[in-house]
Amino acid sequence: MAETMTVRQATMALLREHGMTTVFGNPGSTELGFLDRWPNDIRYVLGLQEASVVAMADGFARATGRPALCNLHSAAGVGHALGNVFTAFRNQAPVVITAGQQARGLLPGNPFLGATEAASFPKPYVKWSCEPARAEDVPAALAHAVHLAAQRPQGPTFVSIPSDDWQAPTRPLPPRRVSQDVAPDPALLADCAQALAAARNPVLVIGPEVDAEGAGDAAVALAEKLCAPVWASPFSARLSFPEDHALFAGHLAAAPPAVSNALAAHDLVLVLGAPVFTFHVAGDCALFRDGTPIWQVTPDAEALAAAGAGTGIQASLRLALPALAALLPPTDRAPAPPRARPAPPPAARPIAAEYLFHALSRLLPEDAVVVEEAPSHRPALQRHLPIRRWGGFYTMASGGLGYSLPAAVGVSLAHPGRRVCAIIGDGSMMYSIQALWTAAQHALPLTTIVVNNGGYGAMRSFSRVLGTEGVPGIDLPGIDFVALARGMGCAGLRVEDPAHLPDALAAALRHAAPMVLDVAVDAAIPTLYHKG
Template structure:
């Protein structure tokens, strides 16, 4: 069975394996083949985050090998994130030998296939050892169907030595184009609108359909907002039609989109909210048209009509049905922002402004600094498709391992991990893998000595004296050096410039800890 599985993985192009090995996986790891690459992570949550980043960077399914039930438990936070990110993963986990399972053995998982549900698209522990390669093949096909996501196979330890016939690789189902009649109806409504607006989400970038989205927006001549909590670049932020970022608050979404007579939502839910409230837009009678690959998101929309199908195929088809959009009012120009001033202590906006200047062309940004996201949007505009990644789930511990995976999948490109001090502490072990793999990864830790997002939410929700928010006494440079990664701690403008320049030039990973003041923007202020 082992040889049949390895042959299948070769045929599927999954010869990079992300894992943290254990006794129940030794049958798979025995006599490791020279044409396979094993990427070792020191904790299973980091392993899944690395695989997620690698799948995003390459556009291919990634293969993950976890250690038994405990390893799956460690990994669940980032498995949930991979599900929300719509990232294709085949996740396998070791299981105790079949002969021991009736007696609740050490390392045995009770009903292993149920453990990661509902945050996998498919989950199975095959009834027979000889069925394992076929189960992996099915998991691959399901993971690659849109909306993509993780699939899970539990494998008893003694299955690897069982006899098994080879399993031929099959392709996944191809992208399916939207209904032409639905697109034609949408085109008529868009053409009749006088002040349409677009809300763009992460699906276009995930499909490689970003340029097609730009052409559609230009054809319509409408402003484009990015959807709340978009986990990829949704629209180039230097494009003349780019309007800004919607926040995850119902009233603010409604207020921002007020005055438009049609809302076209492309590749995003309608809408992702984080705080309660009324969205008057849903009762206004303004037509909402949603184009998405995600049937669940379409079914869950509280208003509007949805068109299901590939954006890669649907966006050019819709654009071809539309007249040129030159007669509509031009979007209002965005006001020019004065660059933030240098100060002591450093502010997050200033640090991000200087990070933008330091990043080389083509650099990829991976972000997990939620309390500083408003400042990031203002100071660090993203321009390149495939140039930005974050998590859609809200679960911390994704950013650093994901940056490692993105760097592994993007040879020749500088990757920058922008991360908060609280977020860093969830998966610091990923730095060790970055060192081992000699990745060109710059890790910029914005240290405001606490959970800044909680400080912001406390203000929004008008609560006081919340415990557990402050994080004093953490030394990120010492942690990095303990894993073999050089680092610099900076607190002044001059030191910041020198440290960022060194990190961008380093041929391996380097960490820059930036001490910033504790002030954070309100996350749901009006955009």
């Protein structure tokens, strides 16, 4: 007779097989069958709100490179989480999301906590979604979700599980190995190499997929062989290229004229691991009509299909980049002069964001990880806080706020003992501040720096760009982040005087447990987009 086990037992075996031994959740009654008699070898990380839970799983999954399981409560919990489900989809984060469903026998009567069309709720921002037709099919559905989440481009998947399925009998799942990579078309790769060799002045635009695949060193080797400058793609959610490298040219703004102007002098554009291109403001991208050859290499078929121009090669970067470099002949191109480094900003009052980031760059440990969600201060951060190490930077690929603080918790859990520095705007901080409680419960070495300009700085900037006046809901007076941090079990300190900032930063970066540093910065309206 074939071996049988419960759905729950088969699920736990699946998690162990895939190394998914950290589970993130905010549970409710429909999840109790899953949580019953929780095993000691699987860590359950509690978050206090579902959006925070998804972002923690996202940060953990991106930092480890493996799928992470996130357990939500019914349709209401999925609704709370949807903002960060959208962000996980844009981040290409391999998160397997489960949600409890009411017992199968009650579903025809539209019961309390019952989810109507549960599998459709998170669409289209999951790669795959399912509510199994039979209880015995739950482990197979979860295995499907795990394998598909890990396929490139990675992304979240979703399984709705009725509450009475966990003790139902099922058969154990056979062990499986599923490839995650796509090899490049050899003929197209050879054509790309030939075009690069013939170009007088090629340029590279590199996005987050390079770091996600562990192909960073191969990208550096390719750029050095081409002797070509490298720009970070707009809204890159990870390190695109070491920002202290002589070939690094800077960060492309998400504005079509700015992208065109930055790349106009080049006779070939090679885009690696990024869309062509992610824009935020309207305008004409001259590259799409002036005949400049654009080549794109990415595993993301949708990004290839959406590209405005050029030749696309669907391939995993870790396979394509070394193969492309091997096809290139030596070049006699002279490198462009390295970009000028900004002068140290003055220690003036009110504190300038530039001064904050410059001071932080001098004190941050070499192996620290930066997790950022301070959109209005991103240009200042990019100028004064260069990221140098692969796996050393994360942010959100979407525009949804409330991601990076809980994501920093997930990153910190993925790298025990490693300093993680979350740089969060005061507006962003209030979306998922409850993540501090989880950081405190796990005594994480997480330094959270609140870049506090007293409001939504990005909205101030866009109001100026769009010529709008008297817009309500932009200022955020009266928030005491130190008191909020202490209420969550974290140390807190506020800094207003630039003379006190270096010592306060040093103390926060030494603190063994989580600490919040609230830095009052200049509320002057930042410039997010330049025309060129």
